[in-house]
Amino acid sequence: MARAQLKITRRTFLKSGTAAGTLAAVGLRPSNPARNGLALANGTAPWYRRGEIKTTYNYCDMCPWRCGVVVQSVDGVVQKIDGNQADPKSRGMLCARGQGGVSFAYDPDRLQSPMIRTGERGEGKFREVTWEEALDYTASKINTLKDTHGPESLAVFGHTSGEFWFTDYFAQAFGTPNAAKPSSSLCLSPREEAAILTYGLGVGGHEPVDWDELECLTLIGSHIGEDTRNTVMQDFSAAWSRGASVIVVDPRFSSVAAKADHWLPIKPGTDTALLLAWMNVIITEGLSDAEYVAEWTEGFDALADHVAEFTPEWAAPITDLSADQIRTTARVMAASKPRSVIMPGRHVVWYGNDTQRMRATYLINALLGAYGRHGGMYFSKSPYLEAYPHPPFAVAGSSGGCSAEPGEESDELPLGPTGKARADGARDTFLRGSTAMQELIDPMISGDPYPIKGLIVYGTNLLNSVPNVPRTIEALKALDLVVAIDVLPQEHVAWADVVLPEATYLERYDELFAVAHKTPYIAMREPAIEPLYDTKPGWWMARELGLRVGLDSFFRWETAEEYLNTRLRSVGSSLEKMRDSGGVIIQAGKPYLEDFEGASPFHTPSEKIEFYSEQLAEAGHDAMPVFEPVEEPPDGFFRLLYGRHPVHTFAKTQNTPLLNELYSENEVWVNEDAASAAGFSSGDEVWLENQDGATSGPIKVKATQRIRDDAVFLVHGFGQDSPGLTRAHGVGASDTKLQTRYALDPISGGAGMRVNFVRLRKEV
Numbered sequence: 223m224a225r226a227q228l229k230i231t232r233r234t235f236l237k238s239g240t241a242a243g244t245l246a247a248v249g250l251r252p253s254n255p256a257r258n259g260l261a262l263a264n265g266t267a268p269w270y271r272r273g274e275i276k277t278t279y280n281y282c283d284m285c286p287w288r289c290g291v292v293v294q295s296v297d298g299v300v301q302k303i304d305g306n307q308a309d310p311k312s313r314g315m316l317c318a319r320g321q322g323g324v325s326f327a328y329d330p331d332r333l334q335s336p337m338i339r340t341g342e343r344g345e346g347k348f349r350e351v352t353w354e355e356a357l358d359y360t361a362s363k364i365n366t367l368k369d370t371h372g373p374e375s376l377a378v379f380g381h382t383s384g385e386f387w388f389t390d391y392f393a394q395a396f397g398t399p400n401a402a403k404p405s406s407s408l409c410l411s412p413r414e415e416a417a418i419l420t421y422g423l424g425v426g427g428h429e430p431v432d433w434d435e436l437e438c439l440t441l442i443g444s445h446i447g448e449d450t451r452n453t454v455m456q457d458f459s460a461a462w463s464r465g466a467s468v469i470v471v472d473p474r475f476s477s478v479a480a481k482a483d484h485w486l487p488i489k490p491g492t493d494t495a496l497l498l499a500w501m502n503v504i505i506t507e508g509l510s511d512a513e514y515v516a517e518w519t520e521g522f523d524a525l526a527d528h529v530a531e532f533t534p535e536w537a538a539p540i541t542d543l544s545a546d547q548i549r550t551t552a553r554v555m556a557a558s559k560p561r562s563v564i565m566p567g568r569h570v571v572w573y574g575n576d577t578q579r580m581r582a583t584y585l586i587n588a589l590l591g592a593y594g595r596h597g598g599m600y601f602s603k604s605p606y607l608e609a610y611p612h613p614p615f616a617v618a619g620s621s622g623g624c625s626a627e628p629g630e631e632s633d634e635l636p637l638g639p640t641g642k643a644r645a646d647g648a649r650d651t652f653l654r655g656s657t658a659m660q661e662l663i664d665p666m667i668s669g670d671p672y673p674i675k676g677l678i679v680y681g682t683n684l685l686n687s688v689p690n691v692p693r694t695i696e697a698l699k700a701l702d703l704v705v706a707i708d709v710l711p712q713e714h715v716a717w718a719d720v721v722l723p724e725a726t727y728l729e730r731y732d733e734l735f736a737v738a739h740k741t742p743y744i745a746m747r748e749p750a751i752e753p754l755y756d757t758k759p760g761w762w763m764a765r766e767l768g769l770r771v772g773l774d775s776f777f778r779w780e781t782a783e784e785y786l787n788t789r790l791r792s793v794g795s796s797l798e799k800m801r802d803s804g805g806v807i808i809q810a811g812k813p814y815l816e817d818f819e820g821a822s823p824f825h826t827p828s829e830k831i832e833f834y835s836e837q838l839a840e841a842g843h844d845a846m847p848v849f850e851p852v853e854e855p856p857d858g859f860f861r862l863l864y865g866r867h868p869v870h871t872f873a874k875t876q877n878t879p880l881l882n883e884l885y886s887e888n889e890v891w892v893n894e895d896a897a898s899a900a901g902f903s904s905g906d907e908v909w910l911e912n913q914d915g916a917t918s919g920p921i922k923v924k925a926t927q928r929i930r931d932d933a934v935f936l937v938h939g940f941g942q943d944s945p946g947l948t949r950a951h952g953v954g955a956s957d958t959k960l961q962t963r964y965a966l967d968p969i970s971g972g973a974g975m976r977v978n979f980v981r982l983r984k985e986v
């Protein structure tokens with residue numbers, strides 16, 4: 223479509239988003255009289271005239287994307303956060319959530335002081351204590367666990383950008399392999415595992431789509447616009463305005479489906495059938511990039527044989543799409559090759575066969591000759607940056623999270639388990655560089671294969687992020703030690719023995735953010751203001767705890783500045799030099815095949831892209847993707863789908879005053895005809911009950927033609943039970959509470975969460 227005539231502006235794109243809050247997403251700020259230099263109506267001076275402006279550099283922690291920001295404060299109060307022009311992720315812009323950072327830091331519901339439990343676990347009764355007492359108590363418990371059961375009896379869960387100090391540095395130094403991040407097995411482990419098996423390279427935190435020259439974008443359940451990662455929104459808007467074709471496969475008419483040339487409202491759980499049929503069309507019609515396939519891939523003949531039977535006519539009744547739609551979209555994709563990409567999804571733990579589905583998408587990208595080509599997918603490169611010179615760690619890292627991890631040093635994800643038996647059993651999974659968080663819960667209850675008796679929860683919303691909440695609660699009851707390090711009184715905090723309140727990202731130094739990218743770069747975080755209340759930064763807590771459990775040799779540095787400056791010396795820089803150069807260091811990348819001068823960039827055993835995977839075959843898995851049908855919803859039930867809202871991140875921002883004001887309550891999307899057949903219409907309050915009798919609600923019905931009649935949809939993160947969250951408490955329904963089961967992906971260890979069903983009830 224010649225979209226140039228439409229002259230899409232950011233404003234018109236965002237208008238079609240699902241909330242007014244999206245308007246802030248690319249830097250359209252609400253009008254502010256102070257911006258014009260006017261005195262405010264009540265006579266007070268605008269903030270920038272109240273004292274000296276302190277400017278600091280940071281990376282946003284309102285979601286794991288981590289856009290670079292410039293923070294301005296006056297007299298110890300943060301006044302303004304802007305996107306950092308020099309930062310390759312923000313490019314001077316922020317989304318609404320990024321703008322909400324000030325409101326997040328000044329949320330009056332924040333945890334304010336260290337606490338030790340006085341009541342029963344779960345009651346939320348604590349006494350305030352000094353940091354000395356809280357840390358001494360925690361350390362003595364950890365030392366007892368180590369002496370009695372070994373270091374592996376301590377599990378460490380972590381997310382948000384400070385996770386490095388606990389799930390990486392502290393856990394590895396202490397010697398527990400049981401450190402896990404929700405951003406791995408509850409998010410993207412299948413796509414990383416599939417990429418390593420297929421290309422010999424992980425995708426990395428920043429999906430390497432070569433947006434500037436892209437001509438055709440295919441999205442499989444990636445809902446850009448509701449998934450409001452700043453840079454992705456900017457890149458999509460630009461590509462769409464340029465007239466790039468867009469194909470969206472989603473059972474729901476998402477914001478981005480509204481922008482698509484082709485929307486395929488697929489039956490949930492059948493994407494692999496569609497992908498196989500697309501391969502069938504591309505191969506049988508001779509639409510692949512034959513030269514690229516011959517030079518850079520292995521196993522083409524086997525793939526051609528494999529997909530010969532998976533015709534569009536075969537896939538049509540499975541996917542509930544027409545054979546014509548399938549054939550047409552395959553041709554559209556191929557017409558733009560190699561500037562045509564199926565974007566690697568991000569939250570890809572869906573039905574338990576997820577690594578194979580992701581592999582199928584990568585095989586299509588390879589048939590189209592996209593990897594390493596202009597307008598296809600570039601090769602991400604990690605920036606050069608040496609690790610802090612600590613003694614060798616007792617175990618290897620957990621890594622593999624939602625973003626290129628701070629401290630990441632290599633182009634590849636670290637390879638695997640660590641010598642010690644892992645309590646997640648590792649089953650027959652590959653689990654390279656990541657531990658399946660949800661698989662660590664059972665050993666906390668059963669002690670099998672060995673006891674896990676202690677848990678540090680850093681920045682992880684345990685009871686809102688991990689499926690099967692009743693099982694997690696059983697584990698919390700069984701543990702000898704539970705430590706919560708958070709900024710808010712989230713539900714799981716009530717189950718802790720010790721609560722350590724952290725200063726927010728605006729109040730602390732943190733590990734450098736080293737981003738694998740087309741232009742590899744390093745971003746810094748420094749405090750804009752002193753920590754509020756009696757809170758402390760994570761690096762300080764990790765160090766104080768480390769010194770108390772005998773890890774002195776790992777914590778020779780005394781301050782974060784000392785640690786950071788030591789690392790930065792390896793690239794001839796320092797915090798001061800970084801400040802002078804705008805808060806980021808940008809290095810050169812090697813994005814395209816030609817940059818490798820004939821050498822193979824693919825680190826598979828064959829040094830080619832592997833259509834047929836010997837590694838999978840040897841481990842007893844299908845060497846090429848096959849479609850496995852998923853369980854159908856029982857009569858009267860809908861499949862429970864869930865996703866993002868433009869102004870909220872997971873379950874952590876629902877209480878943030880500014881963002882709560884923009885969207886305070888989720889709704890359940892139900893197909894209009896299905897809702898009316900069941901006697902419901904928009905605005906009705908209902909309870910949701912799942913296949914196991916778990917309930918959540920009440921929640922309002924949104925009856926709409928924008929979703930198929932076999933599924934319902936919820937925005938994740940609502941229906942929270944913590945009374946300490948005064949705005950979010952008890953509002954809407956929780957997808958997590960309705961996910962009492964998950965399907966384990968045997969290859970990646972991912973927890974497929976779209977295997978739950980719900981029905982609507984007037985009351986419970």
Ligand code: MGD
Pocket residue numbers: 283381382384404405406408409569624680681682683684686687688689707708709710712724725726727864865871872873874938957958961975
């Ligand atoms: P959040 O709700 O963002 O999700 O899983 P989580 O990271 O657990 O929780 C962040 C926690 O960190 C909150 O407790 C918050 O209060 C705390 N926090 C915020 N800032 C700070 C800080 O500066 N320091 C400390 N110490 N704590 C802080 C996300 C995970 O969830 C992911 S990545 C995905 S993709 C999955 N999504 C998902 C879903 O869509 N639906 C369901 N049902 N489950 C999901 N689980 C996964």
Ligand code: MGD
Pocket residue numbers: 285286409442443444445446448449450451471472473474476488489490491492493567568569570572624863864865866867868869870871872935976
């Ligand atoms: P989901 O939010 O789970 O994942 O963002 P995405 O990777 O886009 O995507 C849900 C979409 O998948 C919905 O549109 C749903 O209808 C569709 N879907 C459901 N089932 C199927 C199916 O069987 N087949 C197909 N084809 N589609 C299906 C997650 C991403 O968002 C992540 S992982 C992070 S870390 C960020 N988190 C985040 C956030 O918390 N808030 C906002 N505003 N943006 C975010 N961006 C990122």
Ligand code: SF4
Pocket residue numbers: 282283284285286287288289315316317318319320321450451452453
């Ligand atoms: Fe912050 Fe938004 Fe960027 Fe996420 S996408 S890091 S919330 S500005």
